Amino acid sequence: xxxxxxxxxxxxxxxxxxxxxxxxxxxxxxxxxxxxxxxxxxxxxxxxxxxxxxxxxxxxxxxxxxxxxxxxxxxxxxxxxxxxxxxxxxxxxxxx
Numbered sequence: 001x002x003x004x005x006x007x008x009x010x011x012x013x014x015x016x017x018x019x020x021x022x023x024x025x026x027x028x029x030x031x032x033x034x035x036x037x038x039x040x041x042x043x044x045x046x047x048x049x050x051x052x053x054x055x056x057x058x059x060x061x062x063x064x065x066x067x068x069x070x071x072x073x074x075x076x077x078x079x080x081x082x083x084x085x086x087x088x089x090x091x092x093x094x095x096x
């Protein structure tokens with residue numbers, strides 16, 4: 001996750017022992033562990049929420065291929081890819 005080598009971890013541990021009293025070290029390590037666990041959970045929840053939203057957008061996009069106007073008539077809709085295909089076909093037709 002952080003790409004730390006063994007030497008870097010040892011240096012961090014030695015500095016932590018110097019800066020933090022040995023009696024307080026287990027409490028602080030537990031707090032750090034809880035913090036990272038909470039951050040991992042938040043990241044997982046964010047990913048799940050993003051996946052849900054993206055699937056909902058796909059469903060909405062699929063459902064909006066046709067819409068009904070105020071008079072009750074079905075109107076076809078176009079998205080950007082349809083317009084791009086149409087303009088590309090027009091350009092090819094102009095060259096002929």
